[in-house]
Amino acid sequence: MSGESTRAAKAARIRALLETEGDAVHENTTHLNRVRYEANAAGGDIDALRAEARAIKEDAIERLPELVERVRETVAANGGEVYVADDAADANAYIERVCDDADADSVVKSKSMTTEELGVNDALLDAGVDVHETDLGEFVVQVADEAPSHLVGPAIHKSREEITALFNEVFDPDVPLETAADLTRFARDHVGERIERADVGMTGANFVLADSGSIALVTNEGNARKCAVTPDTHVAVAGVEKLLPSAADLPPFAELIAKAAGGQDVATYLSLLTPPVDSPTIDFDAPDEPLGDPADRSFHLVLVDNGRLDMREDDQLRETLYCIRCGACGNSCANFQHVGGHAFGGETYTGGIATGWEAGIRGEDATDDFNDLCTGCSRCVDACPVEIDIPWINTVVRDRRNRGADPDAFDHLVSGLTPDDDPAGVDLQKRLFGNFGTLARLGSETAPLSNWLSRRAPVRAAMDRWLGVDRRRDLPTFERETLADWFAARDPLPSAGTADRAAVLYPDAYTNYALTERGKAAVRTLEVLGVDVTLAPCHESGRAPLSQGMIETARTQAERVSDALAPALDDGRDVVVVEPSDVAMFRGEYEKLLDDATHERLAANSYEIMEYVYGLLENGADADALVGGDDVAYHGHCQQRTLDLAGYTEAVLRRAGHDVVTSDVECCGMAGSFGYKSEYYELSMDVGADLREQFERPDAAGRRVAASGASCHEQLLALAFDGVPHPVELVAPGGR
Amino acid sequence: MTVREVSRFESSLDAAGVAATRVEAADLADALDRLVEPPAVGVPLGIDGVSLDETVVETPPTPRRLKRAETGVTPVAAGVVEHGTFVLRSDANGSEPVSLYPPTHVGVVRASDLHADFTAAFDELEGSLAGGESAILATGASATADMGELVHGVHGPRTVRAVLVEDR
Incomplete structure (x- = not known):
């Protein structure tokens, strides 16, 4: 039966990740989770801030069309351009045109999950433009040619030793790199040269402020500051859901985001840029000239729909749009702490909220491989700075997939055993566990026979094979007297x-x-x-x-x-x-x-x-x-x-x-x-x-x-x- | 600003890893010469009677100075007491790159320019952003944990110092 082989393949994949990435993921995520608790305990009324942030996001998403129109006006008035892209291809084509107009052959990027979602890097490389990641975690992932495993820490699945080996092999430095400080210095210098030479700087935006046409960027390394201010052309790419009415809405997010993401009181840098910015241009080819004229700067804000406006209309998926991509849902998730985003994640997004994002952007079937890793334990609900009911989103998408999947040929065999109200598409394993009460009643009525049976190896082998109940697990012992x-x-x-x-x-x-x-x-x-x-x-x-x-x-x-x-x-x-x-x-x-x-x-x-x-x-x-x-x-x-x-x-x-x-x-x-x-x-x-x-x-x-x-x-x-x-x-x- | 708030700002700066020095405006130039590790690059501080010309700090910034300088000296438009944060304006003088490129940033903040918290700071920022300005809220030194442990000094400065100017 296909269910058995699918389960075996999934188990093998998880086993492989536990062995290869599990230790680094565990060390990093449990650390981030611990410091989040400490930071939240240290200052202020976190829950009041979360409620405030939630209310601001609810209002902003409600008013989204109006905010999009507003930001078009304000960015244009500032001398920049706004492009609202329907989908990834549309966004990438626009970004390619911007690069073409700037005669760009290289782009430096600060960390942006939205550009990962779009596949901007590959699109630009195909167009003959070099793309360099400048966030050190993204840089590691780019050098390793891997996908990010975490919303905030893209290389969280790699230990220092692995990064050291990777850099020494790929770059073959004169003096082999050893410590984290060595690696950081090497990567900074390597990336720094690319920033100096780049024609276009691309950033994401954690928030976009409609009333002023500003973007807010939250970073610790300073690479987003350099990418935004060093090349003359700045392209900011953000999902439309990042819009907030004004700077007055930012304080709760400024307080929450770094605590949620990494247990910091506040992030090192909160850049509030109203581009094109007034900072002078910097031409490293003219090293002894004073810095250049800010009027030479240009700015493009690419707002990406790519399914988000449909999510806004979906009563169940809508709150995904409140997500500020802090990664706390992953860090607080026991399963994520052990396998990381390469198992618990889709093509782009990772952790519990990934189900909402991937379902909205790529379709609900894009969550099939990882959605079950959300067990509904609900620990992320407390961790989420905007109070998203992440388990519910996972439940809803699972329910929709149950309805969308093909009816299983064996279902009629257990329809009497599992008198539920869900459609035939629910697979046998889910149906079995979903009807635990009926099974428990039968187990009690037939105890001790049921207990004896459930310990018989042939029975357990059959249950494993047909129902996906692992034979290594002891089953509950039922009591005849209820x-x-x-x-x-x-x-x-x-x-x-x-x-x-x-x-x-x-x-x-x-x-x-x-x-x-x-x-x-x-x-x-x-x-x-x-x-x-x-x-x-x-x-x-x-x-x-x-x-x-x-x-x-x-x-x-x-x-x-x-x-x-x-x-x-x-x-x-x-x-x-x-x-x-x-x-x-x-x-x-x-x-x-x-x-x-x-x-x-x-x-x-x-x-x-x-x-x-x-x-x-x-x-x-x-x-x-x-x-x-x-x-x-x-x-x-x-x-x-x-x-x-x-x-x-x-x-x-x-x-x-x-x-x-x-x-x-x-x-x-x-x-x-x-x-x-x-x-x-x-x-x-x-x-x-x-x-x-x-x-x-x-x-x-x-x-x-x-x-x-x-x-x-x-x-x-x-x-x-x-x-x-x-x-x-x-x-x-x-x-x- | 009360003396108490200035002290609270100093302790927040300290928690953010930023050493603070209090000086009177008249002594600022001398203080900078003591504090600044050359070569240094700077932008005008906008404080009456104080010119970087009297100091080791070189002006105006050029690309070579940005790359060579050990220290960048800039004005800090305001401080946020609660977090030990600098509000840095993205001005045409180049405060943004000068505070960003050199490994050490020395920010000069007037004790009269302190906000209690982010909410107060954003009250003021809302107007200036709407007026087309930009600002960086910088708290401590740049940092990363992407290489397996916490390292200070990534793309931004490794060391940040505050000079608090008591202007009566």
Whole structure:
């Protein structure tokens, strides 16, 4: 079956990148991610700035046609020219004409992803114009004849040693290069000569200011300054989405962009150029003459559409246009940290936001090779300086591709097993994982046979081959007695109902059919603190199908859950959720799946279990009723952290008397079904190794490892930790 | 500008790796001779009674001077206190290339020309950009991490110094 060979090829490609580029990518991205956290923590109210920046971008994209007209006028009034290019060929043809008019045989460029998107370099080379990259990362990539692997750090996949070997081989310098300082000096001098001789300087633009016809360039090296000011002719190339109304809109971006990109307080250089600039021209062929007349300068602003105006009309892809290309979504992504942009990226763009860009520019099928690497862990949502819901963009594009792909010949075989609402095009593997709840119910009903079967090698070989479930993964162990069975057959603890709170516990499929102990612990904990507890029916939240891009199935499930919980909400019960990914659904994605009133009521009254316990303790419940005394190493769930909920778990564990250390990896690597998939198993385990390494350090080693997420639990077991209870199991009183 | 803001600017400059020296206008020429490593190239500072002609700094800039100079001396139109930032005008004298090409940049900023933060600086910049001007907000020395570790001094200066002129 083609699915199996495709998966094997994908696994092999990922394996090769893990081996060749993984170490450098990991070192660089995790460094950038760490310094981003430090910079954001150091100054000001980052979230207020993000909200401000978001609002400015929303407004600018809304007003885009008007801003395009405005910038045409202002640039023309300044003495420059604006060209709005429909597509790459159109843009390249214009740039070639500019070079031709300037009699140019060489162009120097500062870093610009938009020119990468256009393929300007190849177009100019074909036209007989030499193109020299001046950003040192781009220069490395150009010398190596490779594609950038990161939005901000194009050569982030290369170690210093590799760059040293590359330069020594290609340039054969008299004295071999060794240190980073050697390499920088060599590259600067090499590139510097080209800047002096170039006829045209080409830059991107981080922002274009319509009211003044200015461009803003954010750099650290100073190469963009030199490219813009040294040759007489300056061409700036920018996507139309870079337009902002005026300089008054810039401060939040000036504060945010360097923090998000590289943990800097501000970038070294923020150039605000209103070209043609007033700086004198520089003719290195007349070295002893005073600098030349600014009037000899010319300027061209190429604004590129190339699919962006259609993205603006697309309610789901539109927010991609707010992206300021800081790369934080890649740096904060556990998968990206391990494979980098050569796996997690399209032809031009990389990281989580790449799905939006590549889908909008080249078409949704251009994302097929990498879109699944977004697991929906949501860590990038917090990292994004303009609050883009990057996982949602990935989900939407996945959903559209499911609909667009050819129906799979084998689908009818499992249609009874997977009664979902998504089209026949969804592949078998996605459909299987998207219907986890049904499988879990069947697994529980047929336990222990199901557990025995799922450990049989021939069964696992067949699942691997036909369904893409990696045979190296242990499957969940299902319980014959479900949480619902247990709950129905017991009496509440005597303390239940003594406090002024009533709750309905939402049992996800994992908690109801497999990890029932955490559900039981949640009930006992709530009751010992005086809460009257009922148990909701086990309906899936929709998380599983959503992660496979099966939005309609997720919507149906969301409606079923909200209907099932409505009577309890009507009765004034709080909804308490054990699985963090489900409380994240209720608060987050349900906004897109349910009507506003239904979502808002559910979101406002839903609590993650340990968050709820924290609230009870804050409101007078007695922490002495809880169990403590362990040394715990706790791994919070990725989506739980994005919702700022992990802190409650730590606080409750401490108040119950536990000693706690926590992990700070972005994700355990399992991410729901991701780590079960044959093509991603090795990547998943590579990501997990970061977590294992943290919990093997002296401050964590030997502690009892706990995790909030069911899939984190499975991953930590696979990483050879024992037990791995949910934190609520560590504080729950004993008994039935 | 209050004395306190000038001190805050100095500490922000320090955090950005920029050494600052306070001088009175009358002593500026002498101070530059002490601070500047020759050969140096400069553009007029626009401060009454101060001429670079009395100093080691050569004017006007030529391509050869830009390439040969160890130090470039320019006026700084304004400082941003919060970040230790220079606002450099792209003027016809050549402040932009003189602050960019030599390995050391000495920026001369008047203590009366400080903005508290970017928002205040942009209030003023909005008008000047609309008037066709350009400016560089420069914070510290040029840098790259593209070669495997952080290196200062790439296409722009490796060392940046601030001379704060206290003009009463």
